[in-house]
Structures are given as C-alpha cells and as structure tokens.
Amino acid sequence: MKRYLFIMRRLPYSGTHLQETLDAILTAAAFDQHVALLFVDDAVWQLKNQQQPTGLGLKDTSAIFQALQIYDVNDVYIEQESLQAAGLTSTDLILPVVSLPRAEVSGLMRTYDLIIPD
Numbered sequence: 001m002k003r004y005l006f007i008m009r010r011l012p013y014s015g016t017h018l019q020e021t022l023d024a025i026l027t028a029a030a031f032d033q034h035v036a037l038l039f040v041d042d043a044v045w046q047l048k049n050q051q052q053p054t055g056l057g058l059k060d061t062s063a064i065f066q067a068l069q070i071y072d073v074n075d076v077y078i079e080q081e082s083l084q085a086a087g088l089t090s091t092d093l094i095l096p097v098v099s100l101p102r103a104e105v106s107g108l109m110r111t112y113d114l115i116i117p118d
Helices: 017-030 041-047 062-071 080-085 102-109
Strands: 003-008 034-039 075-079 098-100 114-117
Touching: 003 017, 017 034, 017 062, 034 041, 034 102, 041 075, 041 080, 075 080, 075 102, 080 098, 098 102
Parallel strands: 003 034, 003 114, 034 075, 075 098
Antiparallel strands: none
C-alpha cells in the first residue's frame, strides 16, 4: 500500500481545482491507499466552518471534507503558522486536525511515498 500526502495550498472556491483535488483524494482512498491531507498557506480557509459559497454560485465542499472519514482518510494536518496567520483556531474548523509547526512539516513529508501538491 502506498502512502499519499496531498498538500493543499489554495483558497477555497478559487476555481475547479479544489473539486478536482478532492476527486483524486477520494479515488486514491477508494483503492485502499493510505491518504493524508496537509493544509498550508491559504488552504486553511478550506476547512473554515459555516462557509456559504452558494451566493457565489459555487458548490459547498465542506460535506466532502466531512465525508473523508468514510473513506478512511483520518490523517488531516494543518500547518500551525498558517492557521495563526489566518486568525483561526482549531475550533473554527469543520474537521479535527493535527496542528503541526512549520519546522516539522518536512519530517511529515518524509513519511509518505507520494507527495501530491494542489
């Protein structure tokens, strides 16, 4: 079994890229691969609770994030400094996450076979 780490960097609702990345995550997980997510930079906003993108004419992706556990995607990491820069805390997020200092991100990446940036 391969270990996949998807690194999310982009803002939510900035095009179709997020939906395409979520499709790739779910596909890998459906084939019994170990899948984890790491949110850095502006991607921390993807996990912000109470988003209402329908006013923008976009699909709400929070339901897909919340369904990740069904696919055994349970390892969700967030870079601590990115979360702080956004002025968010773990209570502002729709998923339980492991907050990781920037200095430990490279160590996390070394534990995965494939790194897939968005």
